[in-house]
Amino acid sequence: MTTLPTVFITGASSGIGATYAERFARRGHNLIIVARDKSRLEALATRLRAEHQVSVEVLQADLTNTAELSALEARLRDDADIGILINNAGMPQAGGFLQQSGEAIERQITLNTTALTRLAAAIAPRLAQSGTGAIVNIGSVVGFAPEFGMSIYGATKAFVLFLSQGLSLELSPKGVYVQAVLPAATRTEIWQHAGIDVNTFPEVMEVGELVDAALVGFDRRELVTIPPLHVAERWDALDGARQGLMSDIRQAHAAERYQQQH
Numbered sequence: 001m002t003t004l005p006t007v008f009i010t011g012a013s014s015g016i017g018a019t020y021a022e023r024f025a026r027r028g029h030n031l032i033i034v035a036r037d038k039s040r041l042e043a044l045a046t047r048l049r050a051e052h053q054v055s056v057e058v059l060q061a062d063l064t065n066t067a068e069l070s071a072l073e074a075r076l077r078d079d080a081d082i083g084i085l086i087n088n089a090g091m092p093q094a095g096g097f098l099q100q101s102g103e104a105i106e107r108q109i110t111l112n113t114t115a116l117t118r119l120a121a122a123i124a125p126r127l128a129q130s131g132t133g134a135i136v137n138i139g140s141v142v143g144f145a146p147e148f149g150m151s152i153y154g155a156t157k158a159f160v161l162f163l164s165q166g167l168s169l170e171l172s173p174k175g176v177y178v179q180a181v182l183p184a185a186t187r188t189e190i191w192q193h194a195g196i197d198v199n200t201f202p203e204v205m206e207v208g209e210l211v212d213a214a215l216v217g218f219d220r221r222e223l224v225t226i227p228p229l230h231v232a233e234r235w236d237a238l239d240g241a242r243q244g245l246m247s248d249i250r251q252a253h254a255a256e257r258y259q260q261q262h
């Protein structure tokens with residue numbers, strides 16, 4: 001019987017989520033794995049139970065379905081064994097802004113931001129109450145890069161970073177660790193869903209390397225983990241510039257360049 005917290009992982013039927021499941025099972029954590037494809041989840045669960053002697057529960061859910069999301073929220077609120085949430089499920093954007101239907105936009109924003117936020121909100125009060133636990137949100141370097149031409153996807157990932165920074169400020173004083181993980185191109189099925197041949201990219205990270213690096217950041221209790229960023233000071237400079245900008249915001253008057261010329 002393990003005393004380690006149970007890890008609740010969304011989007012665990014493939015790619016980064018399935019790899020997190022494998023890595024946490026290897027560390028001896030019991031798991032709750034969530035996605036729409038039940039047979040893939042069951043196959044993963046069977047393998048992890050056999051290889052690592054951990055308990056793995058499968059929850060089939062579409063996170064864009066309000067009733068199914070509500071059931072997951074209730075579980076996160078009530079199950080005191082769950083101490084780590086890996087908010088990983090996400091979908092890419094196929095095509096540019098002009099190619100998006102209203103339904104596709106809503107689905108992507110719902111999955112990548114609303115569901116992620118609601119699941120974090122469901123578990124956070126219990127973790128804050130107990131003064132322990134972790135929330136890991138999977139963003140993307142695309143959230144830094146409007147130049148990449150994935151405006152909606154990138155905006156959802158910028159949201160994930162902002163939310164994680166805000167949650168960390170609010171929750172870390174209460175003992176809850178929040179991590180934003182920002183991968184760049186990683187070899188998973190997401191690229192097929194985006195209609196992009198990942199083999200045409202000059203560089204792609206293997207998913208095991210990505211998750212192992214993210215877990216190094218997790219173990220260090222790092223707030224923002226960007227495995228493909230080789231010069232860590234770049235992030236420090238960006239965040240420092242943001243804070244510098246805020247220190248130059250003066251609320252009483254418009255800046256001189258916006259003053260009417262008389």
Ligand SMILES: NC(=O)C1=CN([C@@H]2O[C@H](COP(=O)(O)OP(=O)(O)OC[C@H]3O[C@@H](n4cnc5c(N)ncnc54)[C@H](OP(=O)(O)O)[C@@H]3O)[C@@H](O)[C@H]2O)C=CC1
Pocket residue numbers: 010011012013014015016017034035036037038040061062063064088089090091092111138139140141182183184185186187188189190191193
């Ligand atoms: N691979 C990459 O290059 C990068 C990925 N990321 C992010 O990493 C995360 C994981 O993606 P990745 O592993 O690459 O992609 P995959 O497509 O391999 O995995 C996506 C996972 O999300 C699940 N999922 C998709 N839609 C829903 C839904 N409506 N409800 C519940 N689960 C859903 C899928 O399962 P199912 O279909 O069974 O529901 C699957 O398990 C995403 O948030 C992605 O944006 C960030 C940067 C780079």
Ligand SMILES: CC(=O)[C@H](N)C(=O)O
Pocket residue numbers: 092093139140141142150153183184185186190191194
């Ligand atoms: C399809 C993508 O854009 C990818 N998931 C990424 O975030 O780099």
